[in-house]
Amino acid sequence: MRRTLVAVMAMAVITPVALAGCGKDEDKGASAWMGTPSAGASAGPSAGAGTSREESATVPISLAVTPAAGKTGVPVSAEIGLKVAGAKVTTVTVKDAAGKAVAGTLREDGSAWVPSSPLKTKQKYAVNVVATADDGTTKTAGTTFTTMGKPGKKTGTGLYLFDDHTYGVAMPVVVEFSPGIKKADRAAVQRRLFVTTTPAQPGVWSWTPNGTQAYYRGPEFWKSGTTLKVRVALGGLPTGGGRYGDRDRSATAKIGRKFEMKVDNATKKMTVVQDGKTVKTMPVSLGKKSTPSSSGVMVVMEKKADTIFDTTAELGPDEGYRTEIQFAQRLTWSGQYIHSAPWSVGDQGRRNVSHGCVNVAPGNARWLFDRTLIGDPVTVKGTGDKLSYGNGWTPWDKPWSEFVKGSALPVPAELK
Template identity: 40%
Template sequence: MLKGRTVLAGTAITGAAVLAAAGCSSGGGGDGGGDAPAAKVAITPANGSRDVAPDQPVVVKSDQGRLGAVTVADPKGRRAEGRLAADGRSWRTSWGLRPATTYTVTAQVAADGGKPVTSSSTFTTLTPAQRLESGMSPLEGEKVGVGMPIQLLLGKPVTTKQGRQAVERALEVRMSEPVEGAWYWISDKEVDFRPRDYWPVGQKVQVVARLTGVRAGEGLWGVKDRTLNFTVGPRHVTRIDAGKYEATVTDGGRTVRTMKVSLGKPGDDSYSGVMIAQEKQAAMVMDSSTTGNPGEYRTPTKWNVRMTYSGTFIHSAPWSTGSQGSANVSHGCVNASPADARWFYEFTNRGDVIEVTGTTRKLRFGNGPTPWAKSWQDWVKGSALGAPVKGVPLR
């Protein structure tokens, strides 16, 4: 806190604490009777306030002269962001404050022809009944495919429109090549962002989630900001035709490999739709008990690329090479030869696009990150704010 002699003025301006401090003046002569009056600084919340709502802005106003340095800091020295008005006579915080935290406000003003003033105030924000924790995907620093959405995962459900709007307003997507996108509430605990079309190749993306001090519901407050950085890799799109038993893999529109495959047999049909590569595992055990059919199969597999939450993978299947390219015989996965499966595993990034056609079963929205299962118009309708957003230029 800046040191100085501070006194509480005898009147208040619109309920705020009004603080004035006498400063030293240079020059000499006379008894000072001709000096201009010291500036008065009003700070909201008022000095000594407790249980302040974290989304209440801190506002500092000067009755004369431009404000100089203004800081709003907690005991650890963490400062709240703020902005000075064009006339220089008012300042306010830009984002929410940390719950259950004591803040000290200090402000300097050089009055118009008057004495320099340093003012201070202290207040404490409320302790939340519930804390809104969060996580994000992709991973920090990850290189992803052009179809990868941004996923914000919340520790508590956000059920009201007002709460969801508050969360969305706190989210900013910065891009090296700004494009249009939108947020969509997948559930009460997940909101995803996708661009209107696939990400541009080489895009650098930074997601800033200023959730601290966001009122997400009754007694539910955000307690921590998050920042995520990732990059977009090559435009990998794989098209799998169940009728032709064939997968065509492209890189930037150029076909780089054609693979014979076998999809789900009748009754175990694979999903048709636009999916993404969700994760990769070099080795795992496919167990029918995870799909509600215990005892039907339990098979070790290699070079697995997941396509759905429900357990659809592209993987090596040496036992079905005789059918690959001519018949669909799997339990719903996409079978490939060991050589093709390994190549595809090593080629693929999370977020690469996989389009399947020619089956009788349609991909269900939400069966994994499935942002491309909806039209752009329907995706925008899933935003609590009801509108797309333009990416902010990456700083």
């Protein structure tokens, strides 16, 4: 069946898009490799520089700090750049014009200090940095700068993740951008997308071709019980074309049990596997020849106990229709769902009659609906249509070797 999307997971998402239904179409945790700040990397963002004295080190210490002293018009996303040799940065202190300390953390590689939230506009900041050599010798450097005013143009952002929610094992971290980020600007944006997993699991960011979404996933589904901690630190960040990120976003969520739905067009059946064991099989009816279901690895994106599929605006009053639907679970933006279809029970397990959705009997639809989580994986195979990348949360539809090619930053050899 087809219907117009009213909204999908309203969390912090940018402008909703109207879409049709059923259409074609350890454990410290691991930080994301692209430059997550490390909370234990410094003496603490609010710690003072103290009265460290400088002495002659065995190896001379060099320490340079950016932004340059006296610089104005600095974006409120500004990081304190650190270039040090012969020592390690041990303290970074940033204070506003009122003398209040600003919270922040060092990047894992020590290349910069990242504020925990955007700085204030048109504000003067003072920075003091202390580097300490192995023999205890210290060197201090500082700078001052003034931030820019409010930007005239912004990039809208969204994060498809809620605090304190539990998701399926295939839940990617999905960040959305409007307008999309051009290739030349993606690396800078990606450096400000931070993910920590507990227990530690590897992961990589990858962009959709049009730059409207970036996905974060690992080589395998997340382990049950994983905690995902995400910060999208884009508030005030230059995103290209004179635009700046609209705001910072963050969420901490859990991953639940492993629950997979596998649909095979050859048998017209869905097999449900939980924690490695088959718990149920059920007959299905998929898309007919003129409106085939998409084959690929999808993810449950939205659940509606009751909704209406409405195609009258899309197809006109003669060919379109409005149909009440129960237990609908969205798989694609273009409108592929799993849902209750009492009218096709006689066809389920025998022939395909839908407009692209996975039709199941009312009792089976209710059984699934009561057990699924947003982020549960759904694999459909053997149909006449291939899932289009980006039509839904599709990062699992690419093999890992292809997925990592979508990163805007170099991928470490151990993650390729």
